[in-house]
Amino acid sequence: MENYENLAKRQRTFFKTGQTKPMQYRIDSLNTLQNAINTNEKEILAALRKDLNKSETEGYASEIKLVLEEIKYSLENLKAWMEPKNVETPVFITDASSVIYPEPYGDALIIAPWNYPFQLAISPLVGAIAGGNCAVLKPSEFTPATSGVISKMIRDNFPEEYIAVVEGEVETSTALLKEKFDYIFFTGSTNVGKVVMEAASKHLTPVTLELGGKSPCIVHSDADLATAAKRIARGKFLNAGQTCVAPDYLLIQRDVKDQFLSKLKEAIHGLYGEDISKNPDFPKIVNEKQFNRLSAFLDNGNLYFGGRTDASRQFIEPTILDQITWDDSIMQEEIFGPILPVIVYDDLNEIIEEITNRPKPLAFYVFSESKEVQDELLSQVSFGGGCINETLAHLTSPYLPFGGVGESGMGSYHGKASFDTFTHHKSVLKRKAE
Numbered sequence: 446m447e448n449y450e451n452l453a454k455r456q457r458t459f460f461k462t463g464q465t466k467p468m469q470y471r472i473d474s475l476n477t478l479q480n481a482i483n484t485n486e487k488e489i490l491a492a493l494r495k496d497l498n499k500s501e502t503e504g505y506a507s508e509i510k511l512v513l514e515e516i517k518y519s520l521e522n523l524k525a526w527m528e529p530k531n532v533e534t535p536v537f538i539t540d541a542s543s544v545i546y547p548e549p550y551g552d553a554l555i556i557a558p559w560n561y562p563f564q565l566a567i568s569p570l571v572g573a574i575a576g577g578n579c580a581v582l583k584p585s586e587f588t589p590a591t592s593g594v595i596s597k598m599i600r601d602n603f604p605e606e607y608i609a610v611v612e613g614e615v616e617t618s619t620a621l622l623k624e625k626f627d628y629i630f631f632t633g634s635t636n637v638g639k640v641v642m643e644a645a646s647k648h649l650t651p652v653t654l655e656l657g658g659k660s661p662c663i664v665h666s667d668a669d670l671a672t673a674a675k676r677i678a679r680g681k682f683l684n685a686g687q688t689c690v691a692p693d694y695l696l697i698q699r700d701v702k703d704q705f706l707s708k709l710k711e712a713i714h715g716l717y718g719e720d721i722s723k724n725p726d727f728p729k730i731v732n733e734k735q736f737n738r739l740s741a742f743l744d745n746g747n748l749y750f751g752g753r754t755d756a757s758r759q760f761i762e763p764t765i766l767d768q769i770t771w772d773d774s775i776m777q778e779e780i781f782g783p784i785l786p787v788i789v790y791d792d793l794n795e796i797i798e799e800i801t802n803r804p805k806p807l808a809f810y811v812f813s814e815s816k817e818v819q820d821e822l823l824s825q826v827s828f829g830g831g832c833i834n835e836t837l838a839h840l841t842s843p844y845l846p847f848g849g850v851g852e853s854g855m856g857s858y859h860g861k862a863s864f865d866t867f868t869h870h871k872s873v874l875k876r877k878a879e
């Protein structure tokens with residue numbers, strides 16, 4: 446196992462020079478990153494095709510564009526974010542002023558997952574740069590082509606003592622986590638999130654944990670069923686369901702189930718064609734381990750749609766499993782693949798009770814025309830982020846902090862939230878000398 450003590454030390458020394466702090470340095474770095482992404486666009490898309498069989502359209506929209514938007518928004522707002530904030534001073538000290546300075550942490554460690562291997566590695570890096578930090582980035586070992594492109598792109602454009610990419614297996618993360626960093630930003634599974642937090646506690650390093658979980662998607666009988674079907678199909682099967690905020694399972698009111706499932710079937714064909722096994726652009730399951738884990742879920746309930754698999758190319762067809770109960774094995778862990786279990790309900794209270802008895806979800810989706818239904822669900826269920834009458838779209842907004850709660854994570858990022866995550870408050874009360 447390699448020792449990364451020197452890398453962490455060199456970054457801390459570089460940070461101490463103060464170079465990363467001025468606004469112009471951060472702006473130049475963000476521009477450099479933006480140019481590097483544009484220059485390497487072809488290589489990034491080819492790597493995403495190789496690692497996950499993402500089409501150019503899907504790869505660009507869900508990985509590159511989101512990062513470019515994040516950079517653009519940071520460049521537009523950095524000046525305002527960096528401005529020291531004057532605040533009230535207590536009335537009993539009459540000769541003083543009070544100021545809050547957003548201060549970089551120093552050296553940040555970013556550990557990324559494989560499902561959006563470009564976006565989920567580079568978006569946090571944008572926040573780290575905007576906040577004036579140095580960063581070490583550890584991309585996923587399961588998407589080696591993308592990790593390789595990221596590594597080369599960063600090496601070609603930034604000095605290693607400022608931004609470094611370290612590729613490697615789990616052992617690499619373990620070795621990095623032994624070193625002292627000033628901030629740790631982790632995206633991945635809940636179980637590994639706990640390992641990261643434990644390691645961080647050794648140095649009292651603050652963490653952001655962007656984790657997973659089972660995100661419910663509710664279709665109430667008063668919903669616009671055709672629209673709901675289209676939006677759920679897109680959100681669930683993008684990247685073959687390997688999306689942290691994908692609707693994990695569907696809760697549908699009994700009287701509209703048959704009608705809705707038939708529309709969902711139509712919507713899936715609309716997206717991927719009549720025979721999805723022949724669609725060259727449907728993303729693959731990342732590796733054999735995930736393929737086997739997902740295939741085992743296909744025994745649950747009653748197969749309503751799909752269900753075909755091909756181990757030789759890690760293909761699992763978009764699948765709908767009907768007649769699922771809360772006790773089935775597919776309801777006990779995050780699915781993270783193109784399989785949608787369906788549970789029927791009669792009454793909202795019934796599902797509110799089940800959802801709130803489980804870990805708080807990362808995402809939550811409600812399809813209903815009724816404000817009363819929407820408000821009831823929003824007020825009763827705690828979750829990281831979500832949408833009414835849509836799926837996934839909340840994560841595209843720089844105005845909405847993105848993150849989980851409880852087992853689905855802690856802390857948030859995107860837009861101003863990224864800047865806030867990678868800075869802390871330096872609070873100063875300035876009093877006259879006498």
Ligand SMILES: NC(=O)c1ccc[n+]([C@@H]2O[C@H](COP(=O)([O-])OP(=O)(O)OC[C@H]3O[C@@H](n4cnc5c(N)ncnc54)[C@H](O)[C@@H]3O)[C@@H](O)[C@H]2O)c1
Nearest residue numbers: 557558559584585615618619633634637655656657658689
């Ligand atoms: N909240 C979000 O934004 C978000 C986004 C994408 C994925 N996720 C979640 O991530 C999970 C899938 O991603 P994954 O399989 O890459 O997650 P993972 O937790 O297995 O791995 C994530 C990263 O952690 C490293 N890692 C793995 N085991 C480790 C250990 N024992 N010690 C230290 N580091 C270790 C890996 O090398 C990888 O770089 C799902 O649960 C998904 O919901 C969350």
